[in-house]
Amino acid sequence: MxxxxxxxxxxxxxxxxxxxxxxxxxxxxxxxxxxxxxxxxxxxxxxxxxxxxxxxxxxxxxxxxxxxxxxxxxxxxxxxxxxxxxxxxxxxxxxxxxxxxxxxxxxxxxxxxxxxxxxxxxxxxxxxxxxxxxxxxxxxxxxxxxxxxxxxxxxxxxxxxxxxxxxxxxxxxxxxxxxxxxxxxxxxxxxxxxxxxxxxxxxxxxxxxxxxxxxxxxxxxxxxxxxxxxxxxxxxxxxxxxxxxxxxxxxxxxxxxxxxxxxxxxxxxxxxxxxxxxxxxxxxxxxxxxxxxxxxxxxxxxxxxxxxxxxxxxAESEIRDAPDAIELPPVTGHVRFEHVSFSYDRRAPVLTDITLEARPGEVVALLGATGSGKSTITLLLPRFYDVTAGRITIDGYDIRQVTVRSLRRQIGIVLQDPFLFSATIRDNIAYGMEDAPFEQIVQAAKLAGAHDFIMSFREG
Ligand SMILES: Nc1ncnc2c1ncn2[C@@H]1O[C@H](COP(=O)(O)OP(=O)(O)OP(=O)(O)O)[C@@H](O)[C@H]1O
Ligand SMILES: [Mg+2]
The missing domain is CATH 1.20.1560.10 (ABC transporter type 1, transmembrane domain)
Known part of the structure; x- marks a missing residue:
């Protein structure tokens, strides 16, 4: 038409x-x-x-x-x-x-x-x-x-x-x-x-x-x-x-x-x-x-x-909720990658057959040459991209079986390049958690070593 x-x-x-x-x-x-x-x-x-x-x-x-x-x-x-x-x-x-x-x-x-x-x-x-x-x-x-x-x-x-x-x-x-x-x-x-x-x-x-x-x-x-x-x-x-x-x-x-x-x-x-x-x-x-x-x-x-x-x-988004997607209940954070493969363009493979496990409370560091796929692995977890093969589970839930919103709400991400919106410092810190209590925001600023510098502004 x-x-x-x-x-x-x-x-x-x-x-x-x-x-x-x-x-x-x-x-x-x-x-x-x-x-x-x-x-x-x-x-x-x-x-x-x-x-x-x-x-x-x-x-x-x-x-x-x-x-x-x-x-x-x-x-x-x-x-x-x-x-x-x-x-x-x-x-x-x-x-x-x-x-x-x-x-x-x-x-x-x-x-x-x-x-x-x-x-x-x-x-x-x-x-x-x-x-x-x-x-x-x-x-x-x-x-x-x-x-x-x-x-x-x-x-x-x-x-x-x-x-x-x-x-x-x-x-x-x-x-x-x-x-x-x-x-x-x-x-x-x-x-x-x-x-x-x-x-x-x-x-x-x-x-x-x-x-x-x-x-x-x-x-x-x-x-x-x-x-x-x-x-x-x-x-x-x-x-x-x-x-x-x-x-x-x-x-x-x-x-x-x-x-x-x-x-x-x-x-x-x-x-x-x-x-x-x-x-x-x-x-x-x-x-x-x-x-x-x-x-x-x-x-x-x-x-x-x-x-x-x-x-x-x-244009259709490639990442969509499955028709029978459920809300992801509060999780403890047991992450498993099972034989995961991934490619950005469906031609050049970036990840091939990755299997790994991260238990709740565990700190995991990925080491590797630049361009080896470390960031890519982290981008798969909040479903910014979908795996081409294998599956990723959190507490046993396949992340493709839960709603994207409920999944991402339970993940905190610090990206390589921080981005600030034209808003107050408070709003930028609490981004994604609009109802966070003020004390908690101050606490976060203190932990990040930003509190003193923020207080040096005339209006904080
Ligand atoms: N958005 C994208 N589109 C297409 N290819 C990408 C994209 N992002 C990364 N790649 C490619 O995927 C591969 C893995 O990249 P990735 O950023 O995961 O590496 P990395 O291990 O995090 O590297 P670095 O140590 O530099 O951060 C690289 O070959 C990269 O060129
Ligand atoms: Mg990286």
Missing amino acids: PAVLRLLSFVRSYWRQVVLATLAMVGLAGFSLLVPWLIGRAIDIGLAAGSLTTLVLLAGAVVLSTVLRGLCAFGQTYSSEWIAQRVAYDLRNAIYDRVQNLSFSFHDRAQTGELMSRATADVESVRWFLSFAVTGIVQIVLLLSGILVLMVRLNSHLALVTLAFIPVAVGVALRISSVLRPSWTRIQEQMAVMTTFLQESLAGIRIVRAFAREPERLAGFRNENEHLHALQVRQARLQALNAPLLALLLSMATAASLWLGGREVIEGRLSVGDLVAYIGYLGLLTMPVRRLGFLINTVARAEASGRRIFDLLD
């Missing part, structure tokens, strides 16, 4: 707002179409009869329908933006939830910057699609069909000639957008490359500084940034071409209507007011047709972004 259609399914739960937006759109198109007709009436009835009252009445009607049109425009913009923001909100939450729950092996393969760019830039282009493109396209369809009917009713002969311009204009818009589309994909990808570069520079800032590599990093960033800039400028040139080209086509249609319509008026087959109304309708088309290229682009962009988002949302 195309990603844009799947995106629309996210809108379904907000059907009330959708109904509101649709009503507003219909109203907007209706009142837009009413104004040229009223002006035509003013000329034909008011002017022809020399009746000032009719003129004043019709002028009032023009103002009134413009006000109502404004109200509908407000309702349409507000409700469609509401829906779009709401879906963006839902998508961000869904992405965050997914990223939190995907396994370590997924994160080994994924780049942080690339994931961040999906949660931000891609969600944003989806929001644009929902708030501008969907309403824009419905608007064009409504206006086009309305205008078509009205024009044919006014003068079918004239309508045939002028409306021939519409397919040409639409064709030009489509042609331009087909050039723009691949260039959008490239921009989006380059954006992800730059985000990754930036994220890695920030995460590795100490290493960069330690080796005095700032000039090279800067040059690298400049290079990526320049590439993005060049792509955007090219894009802007293509887009800038779009509007004048379509405006030219529409003004040619207007000129043709004036010429042919004028002849109809002179020969008495069309009234002056109807000609004015007719040209007014044509003018109504200028904006939507001019935006057609932009709209198609937005759809193409949302399709690319939507696919990137759904790829992520559809």
